[in-house]
Amino acid sequence: MDDFRAAFDGAQLAMAVVGGDGLVRAANSRMQELVGAGESGLTGASAAELTGLRDEPWSWAGFVDVLQGRRASLRCTRRMKDAGGRSLSVEMTLTPLSGGRALLSLSDVTEQRELRAKLRHLKMHDPVTRLPNRELFFERLTGALQEARQEEEPAAEHGGAGRGRGQGGSRTRTRAAAPAPGAAGRVGLAYLDLDGFKAVNDTLGHRVGDRLLAAVARRLVACTAEAGKAEKHGITVARLGGDEFAVLVARSAGTEQLGELAQRLLDALQEPFDLAGQRLAVSASIGVVERAASGQTATALMQAADTTLYWAKADGKARWTLFDPERNAHRMTRQALSSTLRPAIERDEFTLDYQPLIDLGDGSVRGVEALVRWQHPKLGTLTPNRFIGLAEENGAIVPLGRWVLATACRRAAGWRRLRPADPVFVSVNVAVRQVWDSDLVADVAQILEETGLPPRLLQLELTESAVMGSAGRPLQALQELSEMGVGIAIDDFGTGYSNLAYLSRLPVSALKLDGSFVRGFSSAEHPSPADETIVEALVDLAHRLGISVTAECVESGEQAERLRRIGCDTAQGWFYSRAVPAERVERLL
Structure with a gap:
């Protein structure tokens, strides 16, 4: 028993013995340092409250199941503050001991998580513009569709009065059912391609081309951030590759909002760029898609946006074009x-x-x-x-x-x-x-x-x-x-x-x-x-x-x-x- 106590006290992990009632029976010195209390102050304290396990139903249920012998162990990662008030990422493990007790151990994984977060940021962001890249854009688009579908279900329950009124009636019903910013269950995106960028790259070189892309990115972000629009509507600006950008509106308020946004983007990019003594003028073509999330996939939305961008270019460039189902049906028939x-x-x-x-x-x-x-x-x-x-x-x-x-x-x-x-x-x-x-x-x-x-x-x-x-x-x-x-x-x-x-x-x-x-x-x-x-x-x-x-x-x-x-x-x-x-x-x- 003395050997166990010595190992317990000398462990690098913060550890505590928890009784079947969820109260701390004993805590080692590392645990005392972590929470800023002596053993006497920890003894009898609620382990779930010390670690914040009560804040999440899943982890709390797992904690109770381990103490009552219905589960072999529990492992989860949570945020908690140490004795100095510093926020930590802590991996918690609860394993049963004899006599109805359990051993709670806490491992500080803050550095590992921060490193993973930095690596993920590098992987998910474009190095030239610092914008989200294609992979992160698709991840957010997929998440926006899932969230919008969840919002759509309760909205539909209160929309009986608007049924049978066509597309406009459907939009009115959705907004009425969900008064939060943006229409419930709708997403929109603008797919943008620079007109004349290849000529800049070919004549002035890739370094100037990269500076131009970074300047374009700053203007796009400024347009969407205006008056808090980015946060309000869940807007993401991304560079998909080359001279292609995309703007996701995760909580769309309808085609009128998307059209106004597309026009602002066009107007912003039509102003000349002054880069390292070069005055450059470019324009953009934009394909706009806005629709209910029900039955949609990220791939289908991007295909529609790509088709609409092609229409914008075919119609003369330097313009935005809204997706047209009839025009698309004609295209599909041709194909x-x-x-x-x-x-x-x-x-x-x-x-x-x-x-x-x-x-x-x-x-x-x-x-x-x-x-x-x-x-x-x-x-x-x-x-x-x-x-x-x-x-x-x-x-x-x-x-x-x-x-x-x-x-x-x-x-x-x-x-x-x-x-x-x-x-x-x-x-x-x-x-x-x-x-x-x-x-x-x-x-x-x-x-x-x-x-x-x-x-x-x-x-x-x-x-x-x-x-x-x-x-x-x-x-x-x-x-x-x-x-x-x-x-x-x-x-x-x-x-x-x-x-x-x-x-x-x-x-x-x-x-x-x-x-x-x-x-x-x-x-x-x-x-x-x-x-x-x-x-x-x-x-x-x-x-x-x-x-x-x-x-x-x-x-x-x-x-x-x-x-x-x-x-x-x-x-x-x-x-x-x-x-x-x-x-x-x-x-x-």
């Missing part, structure tokens, strides 16, 4: 269509309709234009304006264009057998990317050979902007196709470059006048002299160069008659026929 284009070609989901090209002299069908349709399993029939642009962006236009060309030529070869004496030609639209990314000449030659269609019965249509800018490989391809006997038509002529000098050196066989000219012919009572003069001049010029002219978008007999008098060769439009399936073309023939 979904883009990702399924190639599989759709393999699944044979595309079909061709054909619009007749009518001879304005005798009214006969001279040719047809092939127009692709996507029979989408969920969205129904999609016209080319919904997916051709996407196909050009992701390269699917090459296999799709090859399929369209082969299908149209196969149909035209069949119609030639129906009308061998006066066969119709088929006109197929070709994207300029098909010329660059595939061997269009070889594809056309192979398809014509496989289908048996004479080259003269195939016409390829390219937009004016594509043809007029042709040089190098595209121009060579057009010349080889023309030499093969394939017709080359310029579609929507008059809307692009309209560089007439190109017509003298390009192998063009037909011009298709854009419908904007034809619409000026819509009324005999109110004719458009300017349009008529322009069309007449274009037709005369084309004919002098040996080029035929087709008028698009003809919708009335008056338009058709005036175009015939001017000298247009062929016309197409709803006056004659809409685009129809191949079977109906056979009946027209």
Whole structure:
């Protein structure tokens, strides 16, 4: 027993023996120094009150369970003050002894915790701006969502009167249920990217670039700290990397608050920066997202903010843009269509309709234009304006264009057998990317050979902007196709470059006048002299160069008659026929 007492008194840890009633039976010298009382003053004192264990229900329950034999031990870390009033972090351990007693030991872990806190601060903060970094920002965003969801639940219990009033009513109900600053259950964030920062880095060096980032950070913090806004609304300003910053509003009061904040940030950054003799001007683009926390994740919010930031840049930079669900739904639809284009070609989901090209002299069908349709399993029939642009962006236009060309030529070869004496030609639209990314000449030659269609019965249509800018490989391809006997038509002529000098050196066989000219012919009572003069001049010029002219978008007999008098060769439009399936073309023939 004497050995135990000697070890007890000489221990470096502060130790006390606690009875089953929770009162101190004995305390060693280190414990006496810690709390500033002699053993006589400690004997009979409440151990839970000395250590603050009563202040936390979990630790108090564990303390009682150990004393009553229901728990093997208790370990926790708490803050307490020593005899000199210094705040300490103390790790407490309570283990049972015989006779219903327990041994309480206290270990000062203040230095270790402070070191961990410093290391965490270094890990969680950006060294250039001293702002929270991406990791800490996501941690706080996740915490804000959790806290907001907890606030949302009691707010919903008192919001019956506001239900059914739409989005505005929902916000009013939430604010009424939680009168504290910020709307209960809502969070907001602004995702910011500097416009022109790369030029600063590239021309003046990274040292100046870092100074600029630090100065930007100070202005952002000043904006959010104004009038105590940062503390009131739980605002965090962070640098996410590069020239990207984010501002989290953990207790958002609605989109109006976020919009005002975004505008303040823009205004602050538009003021020039004076750095080491350099006067620098930058602006920012900001994506703003504000919504209820229910059902949200930190990743989803940041994706929405990233999308909105992209919109702000696409809309002209130096502005803030609010997340728009409809615009996002359109973007998601575009992404979904883009990702399924190639599989759709393999699944044979595309079909061709054909619009007749009518001879304005005798009214006969001279040719047809092939127009692709996507029979989408969920969205129904999609016209080319919904997916051709996407196909050009992701390269699917090459296999799709090859399929369209082969299908149209196969149909035209069949119609030639129906009308061998006066066969119709088929006109197929070709994207300029098909010329660059595939061997269009070889594809056309192979398809014509496989289908048996004479080259003269195939016409390829390219937009004016594509043809007029042709040089190098595209121009060579057009010349080889023309030499093969394939017709080359310029579609929507008059809307692009309209560089007439190109017509003298390009192998063009037909011009298709854009419908904007034809619409000026819509009324005999109110004719458009300017349009008529322009069309007449274009037709005369084309004919002098040996080029035929087709008028698009003809919708009335008056338009058709005036175009015939001017000298247009062929016309197409709803006056004659809409685009129809191949079977109906056979009946027209």
